[in-house]
Structures are given as structure tokens and as C-alpha cells.
Amino acid sequence: MSSHFNALPLEVILHILSYLPFEALVAFGGVSRASYRAHILCLRRLRLAVFEKRIHCMISHLQAGWATPEQVGKFAGDEDIRGDYTISIIQPNVKRIDHDAARKPSTKTNEPRSRSQSQQDRSRVQDQMIRMQNRVFTKLVNRYGPSLIKLEFMAYDIDIEGAQALSTKCQHTLRHLALRFEHPHIRDGYMRPSSWLHPAPASTVWNLLIGIGQYQGMGMSGLESLVMERAGITPWQLMMLVRNNPRLTVLKMRTCRGVQPEFLDWLGGVSRDTEEEDFLRTEDKCHVPGENLEVLWLENCHQIVTKSHEHPKDLAHDSCDLGLEWVRGLKNLKSLSLNECMNISSECVDRANQTIWKIDEVVLPYSYHSPDSTIEVDPALL
Known part of the structure; x- marks a missing residue:
């Protein structure tokens, strides 16, 4: 029976093995050398x-x-x-x-x-x-x-x-x-x-x-x-890892040390002009490392800070994403999550997406100090 099974085409063998639970798959791998190779490929x-x-x-x-x-x-x-x-x-x-x-x-x-x-x-x-x-x-x-x-x-x-x-x-x-x-x-x-x-x-x-x-x-x-x-x-290590994987389309980071402005500026093709002490976009001058990204989640990363955290309404149309300019270079981005990033203004992110980024899905960070926030209580519990 074993010889007849091994005589089947490899594609058929792998299809059959794919229905086995892990314990049975490992047991099958110990039957013979051919079975061992097949169970690894499966x-x-x-x-x-x-x-x-x-x-x-x-x-x-x-x-x-x-x-x-x-x-x-x-x-x-x-x-x-x-x-x-x-x-x-x-x-x-x-x-x-x-x-x-x-x-x-x-x-x-x-x-x-x-x-x-x-x-x-x-x-x-x-x-x-x-x-x-x-x-x-x-x-x-x-x-x-x-x-x-x-x-x-x-x-x-x-x-x-x-x-x-x-x-x-x-x-x-x-x-x-x-x-x-x-x-x-x-x-x-x-x-x-x-x-x-x-x-x-x-x-x-x-x-x-x-x-x-x-x-x-x-x-x-x-x-x-x-x-x-x-x-x-x-x-720096995160930069090198992303650079070495040019086919990367999904990047999800949560509570990670590497999610800091220097990495994000590099990811979005933004460099700092030391003379004017301002961020300048450089996507037209050089390759943007994160241009292929479609999903980018940066959650519980508190090193990301919006410069317009206190008075977002007073900013001009093209300045409402100060501190987040790197997002502009991610042209193919379809999903962005900044969930639980405490130093980012939800209002700034929402406004920037509506006026500049135009990303299909954006998860806003928490707003811990919103003056309009209220907690509803069931009257029956009072």
C-alpha cells in the first residue's frame, strides 16, 4: 500500500497530506525517506x-x-x-x-x-x-x-x-x-x-x-x-530589514522600538533640511522606500508626534500633517492605523487624510484629553 501511495504524483500526495492534522502528518513523515520529504513539503x-x-x-x-x-x-x-x-x-x-x-x-x-x-x-x-x-x-x-x-x-x-x-x-x-x-x-x-x-x-x-x-x-x-x-x-535595523525586502506590501508594527521619526521619514522619502530646520519631501529626487506599501499599522508607538497637536484648527491646508509628512510619500497606501499612539492628534490625522492623504482606511489614535468627551451611564444604574 505504501509503494502504491508513493507512486502517485507529488501534487496528489501533497493534496492528500494537507487534510491531515499535524500529529498525523508528523507520524507519516517517520514512515520512510520519501514520506519524510513529502511531509516537509506539505x-x-x-x-x-x-x-x-x-x-x-x-x-x-x-x-x-x-x-x-x-x-x-x-x-x-x-x-x-x-x-x-x-x-x-x-x-x-x-x-x-x-x-x-x-x-x-x-x-x-x-x-x-x-x-x-x-x-x-x-x-x-x-x-x-x-x-x-x-x-x-x-x-x-x-x-x-x-x-x-x-x-x-x-x-x-x-x-x-x-x-x-x-x-x-x-x-x-x-x-x-x-x-x-x-x-x-x-x-x-x-x-x-x-x-x-x-x-x-x-x-x-x-x-x-x-x-x-x-x-x-x-x-x-x-x-x-x-x-x-x-x-x-x-x-536603523528596521530600515535595513525593509530595504532588503523590496516586495513588502504589508507592515504592521505594535509597541516596537524602531518606529521612530528617523525610520518613518526614511520610509516616506522625507529628509531634514539642516539649514531651514524643516522637513522636505524628496520623492521626486530619489526612490521612496515605502512606496509599495499598501497596509501600514503603527500601534502603541509613542515616539510618533504631530507638531500640530495643540492647535490643529489654526494650521493652513498644506500644514495640517506636520510631523506626519512621511505619509505623503506612501502613494499606494490603502490602510493606515495609528491606534493607541498617544502623542498624535486624532483631529489632525482625520483632517490630513481628508485634505491631503486620501487613504481609504485610517484608524485614528485615542484622544485622551478631548474636552468634548463624555461617558454615558444607564440611568437605571444610578
Whole structure:
């Protein structure tokens, strides 16, 4: 029976295998060398979540849109789309013992532990957790990376091992990449609750995805969509990553360190004139790096500031987007989200889009200090 199955055309074999759940697909891959090659080629889209608790996976799946409330009970191995595999891995409980041991002093003493010692212990265990998450990620990418066209990774951060596997195994074939490191619902793990409010620390790990310095020959070059949440990538690293992926049409960034004016000005082809101390558009003089973008989401990024935040109504028609001039260079943009960007005026964004940008879909930022904002209360509750 196995010989008859392997005699089928490869396209037919892959079509049949695409109906299998992940566990059955892996089991099939262990039957023979031919089966192993076929099962690797079959896996084209992979979503991987590595957490400490099952409840963390469930909530993260809901927030990322990986599952609906009706699917939460069976999210561990079922796929909504044929061939779109979602894998959830819970770390072994033995690591919790290491965590508890790390909190205990090494010698018997009645003196309380200093705050710096507790922070060092928490940081050490947090780094250990991130290494474990990336070790799982690396194993899967090393096996299935060359055949993947879409990959999503949900964890606490990426380290050098995970970045190296991603930049070598998925270098030219991967089209859609999502790195989701923001999970504010997790408050009982190794990460401090306040950690989710800010981008991860800056790191040279991102240089592997760019392919610079000692990492020449590595890096991503075929991406069409890129999603990053709570990433520590710097503005310069983000510039290089976008530059190396000219086919990029979707860029979604949330709580990312690299979303700063210097990156956005570069993305929209805007340069600063040091003599006049003003922003000048240069799309007619040079190539605009972000001209192919159709979707740009910049959420919870507080480094973006509108110059007209206080008195938007007093500005001239062509100056209502001061601080956001880079949007003008993104001629193909169809969707722009500035959700939760606290230093941007919603009124300015709305006016600029109506008069200058003309983008089909714009998500306005929150307006925390609007004098006209009111909260309606049901009279029956008073």
C-alpha cells in the first residue's frame, strides 16, 4: 500500500497530506525517506506558540485571531484552513522549580534579599525561558523552514539561536512573517506585567535577519508582509530589514522600538533640511522606500508626534500633517492605523487624510484629553 501511495504524483500526495492534522502528518513523515520529504513539503504555513501555561496560549490565540471563542476548546491541534497548522507548546513544569530555587538565597541568613538581587534572579529566569522558547522554535524551523511561505511565532522574545535559524532556513522562501512578543494578559509568569508596556531591549540579534557584519550571507529577502509586536529592533535595523525586502506590501508594527521619526521619514522619502530646520519631501529626487506599501499599522508607538497637536484648527491646508509628512510619500497606501499612539492628534490625522492623504482606511489614535468627551451611564444604574 505504501509503494502504491508513493507512486502517485507529488501534487496528489501533497493534496492528500494537507487534510491531515499535524500529529498525523508528523507520524507519516517517520514512515520512510520519501514520506519524510513529502511531509516537509506539505507544511507551508505554520503558527507556533510557546508559553508557560495553557491559558496563556488560549488568550493569545484569541487576541491574535488564531482562533475564535468557539474554537478555544480545541485549539491545540485543529486547523481552520487546510494546511494551516497551529502548534501550542507548554513548557515543562520542572522550570518552575528552577524559578523557585532562584528566588531562595544560596546561604542561610536572616537578612532580606536586596531588590537588585531579586531583579537579577527574575532576569536570569526570564532569559532562560526565552532560550527554551527559541530552542523549540529553532527545531521546527530547521526542519520545515525551507518549505514555509508563512510563519508566525508567539513567545516572549527572539534570541540569536532563533534568529539564525530563521535567517538561514527561511531566507528566500518565506513570504509572510509575524513575530508576536506582546502579551499583556500574562501577569503570573516570569515576565513583569510592566514589561509588556514597552518594547523589548535593543539587541544585535536583529542583525542576523538583516545579514550584516559577521552575518553576511544571511537575512530575509523575500518577505511580502511583516508583523512585529513588542520587538526591540532599532530604527536603523528596521530600515535595513525593509530595504532588503523590496516586495513588502504589508507592515504592521505594535509597541516596537524602531518606529521612530528617523525610520518613518526614511520610509516616506522625507529628509531634514539642516539649514531651514524643516522637513522636505524628496520623492521626486530619489526612490521612496515605502512606496509599495499598501497596509501600514503603527500601534502603541509613542515616539510618533504631530507638531500640530495643540492647535490643529489654526494650521493652513498644506500644514495640517506636520510631523506626519512621511505619509505623503506612501502613494499606494490603502490602510493606515495609528491606534493607541498617544502623542498624535486624532483631529489632525482625520483632517490630513481628508485634505491631503486620501487613504481609504485610517484608524485614528485615542484622544485622551478631548474636552468634548463624555461617558454615558444607564440611568437605571444610578
